[in-house]
Amino acid sequence: MEKHVVVIYPHPDDEAFGASGTITKFREEGVPVTYLCGTLGEMGRNMGNPTFANRETLPEIRKKELIAACKVLDVDLRMLGYRDKTLEFESRDEVAEHLKSILLEIEPSLVITHYPDHAVHPDHNALGAAVIEAVSRMDEKTRPTVWAQAISRTYEEELGKPDVEMNILPFFKKKMATILAHQTQAQGVLGSMSQTTDDLEAIAKERLGTEFFYTWKF
Amino acid sequence: MEDIEIGKVQEQLTRFVNKEVYVHLETTNGAYASHFDDKAYNVGAFIRNAKVTYTHAKIVGIGNAYRVGLKLEIGWVYAEGLSKWELDEKGQLLMAGHDREGRLMVALQISETPFKY
Numbered sequence: 419m420e421k422h423v424v425v426i427y428p429h430p431d432d433e434a435f436g437a438s439g440t441i442t443k444f445r446e447e448g449v450p451v452t453y454l455c456g457t458l459g460e461m462g463r464n465m466g467n468p469t470f471a472n473r474e475t476l477p478e479i480r481k482k483e484l485i486a487a488c489k490v491l492d493v494d495l496r497m498l499g500y501r502d503k504t505l506e507f508e509s510r511d512e513v514a515e516h517l518k519s520i521l522l523e524i525e526p527s528l529v530i531t532h533y534p535d536h537a538v539h540p541d542h543n544a545l546g547a548a549v550i551e552a553v554s555r556m557d558e559k560t561r562p563t564v565w566a567q568a569i570s571r572t573y574e575e576e577l578g579k580p581d582v583e584m585n586i587l588p589f590f591k592k593k594m595a596t597i598l599a600h601q602t603q604a605q606g607v608l609g610s611m612s613q614t615t616d617d618l619e620a621i622a623k624e625r626l627g628t629e630f631f632y633t634w635k636f
Numbered sequence: 637m638e639d640i641e642i643g644k645v646q647e648q649l650t651r652f653v654n655k656e657v658y659v660h661l662e663t664t665n666g667a668y669a670s671h672f673d674d675k676a677y678n679v680g681a682f683i684r685n686a687k688v689t690y691t692h693a694k695i696v697g698i699g700n701a702y703r704v705g706l707k708l709e710i711g712w713v714y715a716e717g718l719s720k721w722e723l724d725e726k727g728q729l730l731m732a733g734h735d736r737e738g739r740l741m742v743a744l745q746i747s748e749t750p751f752k753y
Binding site: 420463464465466467468469472473475477481503538539540541563570571609610 | 637642655662666667668671672674681682684707720722724728730732734737741745749751752
């Protein structure tokens, strides 16, 4: 059994779409989970539909959504304080050291993050790379395992099949509730995944019913 | 935000003439544009808290697509595709354009105090 799982993604809602089934599985086993959320998604385009947020109110609204989502998942939350869309321009070294200091404090047995260069959004790629860098700087004997999540269209051709496959349908209710806690984002993000239906739950079940990860080889 | 009424927005734009103001200007089609459509391009530009003074400002357009131009001492700022506006509780003038799904495509915002974050 894992001792403590740390999930590191840049945006409020990445945890919901990406790993909330896996997180629920760990929580039901009694494993502590901490979410390190890189930004507040300040630059998000989804303002709710119909729109109820604007560029200036979005950060506070998404912060509340993030806190609500973490309550649904029953996980600890730490906000890292970076700004949406700027993570790739930050010093990789500084971000890695920042992450390393938190990981040394929490001492997780497993870290979940995005697979660098295979995660589409520049923030995903940059934070994933900083996580890999941070963990590679830790003591080989005690450092955590890393599960990296790829979401690009070509990742399977380029990387082969992911070795970790989580069927999260038993935890799907929790996953859907976590996604819906992100009120400004749920409809826009799920809607963009399907042109044929607007049944959000059906889209989520089809597109997000399995969560895949690659165990990182250092 | 509300639908732009040209007279009301023009009044607000004029309010900032010859004052030192902070401008937020962005346009984006999102980080996932070419992920969902391989024929699309990811394009965006963003500047926040640019300090400028404009000598003249005008909003032009009809229906649901307006353009706003700010004339500076040695340059210009403009945004196209604006359809909604709001004067928030801090007195900041927010203008934006959204697509059919309510996603932001363009924003131009003007404030006498720096924007937060």
